[in-house]
Amino acid sequence: MQYRQVPKNGDLLSVLGFGAMRLPTKRGRIDEERAKNQIRSAIDAGINYIDTAFMYGESERILGQVLQDGYREKVKLATKLPPWHLQKPEDMETILNGQLKKLQTDHIDYYLLHALDSSTWKKFQDLGVFEFLEKARESGKIINIGFSFHGDRKTFKEIIDAYDWGFCQIQYNFLDEDIQAGKEGLQYAASKDIAVIIMEPLRGGVLTRKIPSEVAKIYNSADKKRSPAEWALRWVWNHPEVTVVLSGMNDEAHIAENIAASEDAFAGSLTPEELSMMNEIKNVYRKLMKVSCTGCSYCMPCPFGVNIPECFSFYNTYHMAGNRLVTRGMYGFRLMGAMGGTPSHASLCKNCGKCVSLCPQHIPIPGELKNVSKTLSGWRTKILLPLVKMMFSRKKLDDSA
Ligand code: SF4
């Protein structure tokens, strides 16, 4: 296993982090024994960064058990403070205390504000989040302070500049170089000595499931034979600004494959030929996308609040081997305000035309947004919204069950 250094504290973190969002299941419930074996063997193989969240179902409670018998001391543990359940400042401390109890630990090494965008960022600020974080750090309950991010680049830079963060977590993969924080955000954070943790390196499985034949042909022509997952992970590790790449792992073969790939995936280790092959693959995927949006955000902001690149990103994922039910749920959750954030979905488009001339890809944006709306804002998504809300609100602030 290789390790990369966190600039502000000198921690050496494994380049592969264990994402504990989707633990293995048996008959609809988490298979706790299998999860324990998977996580402990990954730690034995050198992984020392484990990521969970209040919102990941039973994950925190199970991790608390898995990390007994000396395993807690071998890892840096990351978990997240959800904005969705907060109504008053005291709720933040209630949640943190519940998390410490579930995780059976007296401190969280890496504590993140979960899923920042312009609206959750404002909510955290209005609640006085920094006062809470500083107090929690002084008391030793949390050590490093960071945030995970799903908003636009301008907001990302604003957040980066607003506080002395130790680390941040962004979505990044070879298809999403320009989506959300993107490469520019990655480099901006790194230039401020902020460690960058990467999520979605395989774009929720889009880059590894149902590989299009044209893409498979290119992979097969490479001198080195590697799986699509290994190529995608290596592409991310190739960036020197990246500290840890999180992989949500729940299959023994995938864990072994990812650990093996991480052994020699040094920054800058892909050859110019390999990088140009990845670029070729990206272009094939782009051609196969329903809307050839690169996520550049030149069309933003929309005066009516539509998050144009995110709408197209969900739409493309929906049509490209993404899990359709999950994609609908996430679209409802993130863009339709299922949890109370400001809605920014495609149906808000008023066809004002302001964005059209700004798009370098010449995408007929309002027309395509109508298609997104038909596909993702219809009754199938609407019936999911109460379920999403129920799932989230079922969690109590001090949930320690
Ligand atoms: S055409 Fe639609 S998406 Fe574009 S700026 Fe106007 S309202 Fe926003």
Ligand code: SF4
């Ligand atoms: S300007 Fe065009 S390519 Fe860029 S994000 Fe907007 S729709 Fe996508």
